[in-house]
Amino acid sequence: MNIHQLQQDIIEYSKTIGIDKIGFASPSPFMELKNRLLRQQELGYQSGFEEPDIEKRVRPDLLFDQPQSIIAIAVAYPSKMKIRVVSKKGERRGIFCRASWGKDYHHVLRERLKKLEDYIASRVPEAKFKSMVDTGELVDRAVAERAGIGWSGKNCSIITPEFGSYVYLGEMITNIPFVPDSPMEDQCGTCNKCIEACPTGALVQGGQLNSQKCIAFLTQTKGFLPDEFRDKIGNRIYGCDSCQTACPVNKGRDYHFHDEMEPDPETAKPLLKPILKISNREFKEKFGPVSGSWRGKKPIQRNAIIALAHYKDETAVPELIQVMKEDPRPVLRGTAAWSLGKIGGAKAKEALEQAAESEKDEEVLAEVAKGLSFFH
Structure with a gap:
């Protein structure tokens, strides 16, 4: 041979x-x-x-x-994306990372x-x-x-x-003894743009990542998102590309070689409000084919709630009140309460005051209190 x-x-x-x-x-x-x-x-x-x-x-x-x-x-x-969809008032969109x-x-x-x-x-x-x-x-x-x-x-x-x-x-x-290739020389040099661009300081130094602070990781967790990261997530509902988009080597790189990797804009950059009440079946149909669905719908829904707070989307207040009152999952009820506080307005405040009286879960009550604190 x-x-x-x-x-x-x-x-x-x-x-x-x-x-x-x-x-x-x-x-x-x-x-x-x-x-x-x-x-x-x-x-x-x-x-x-x-x-x-x-x-x-x-x-x-x-x-x-x-x-x-x-x-x-x-x-x-x-x-x-070849076809662009725009996030606009009343129709805010989240984003999945490019991968x-x-x-x-x-x-x-x-x-x-x-x-x-x-x-x-x-x-x-x-x-x-x-x-x-x-x-x-x-x-x-x-x-x-x-x-x-x-x-x-x-x-x-x-x-x-x-x-x-x-x-x-x-x-x-x-088990075939191929001839090994040589590793490539590091070409990052003194450039630190990715480290400077990381929203949470997760890139501790070149080549060292604290995953616990990395937005890509945080968007995949299922519990309450730690307070210090909520404002940093923006409209990301899965993953993060900041350290890639900041890289000078990536500037202008955009390759469309493989049909199955072409994004459907409505999936890659979906409307946020419909995610709040998406059924399991709808979630599977819409997001099932992409890698960002592997943790199920709960993290995506929680992140969508945080993204609506990021936009201060007043049109989402009725849906968020419904989540806070009716969703069986404490993480979603609590995150919705926090989001309502961030967005503000008389309706949000009134709903939070009612929730402070009726909610039984301690963690959710803590989030309701955070939501109300934004009004002081």
């Missing part, structure tokens, strides 16, 4: 199945990463969505019997990796694979960095010279 020829053929084939960049890496343990992950754990900077076993995150040989190499792939996604605009990338990249597996197996029948996208044990960015896909930016994203950081990543461990 001529490894060099096979590798070249794989690179050529990958272009025909919608893979925009491919690289090859050694499967040796990611020791430098291990130290960083241990430090993150000590500082309490993890999100809790990661694989809890750090050894599994840094040692491919714990996931695969005698790995010989890892193939990393990148697929570029759009940063601008959640098209069809759920986990499915898209898994399909691409499966085609790649099938192609390699047709050439090397004894080939074995383990592919993963985002939810696997390995750290996608560490693999991509080692495979020369891009450098690890100060914004904790992989930045490619071709597509900036607007890329999805996936990888495949295999």
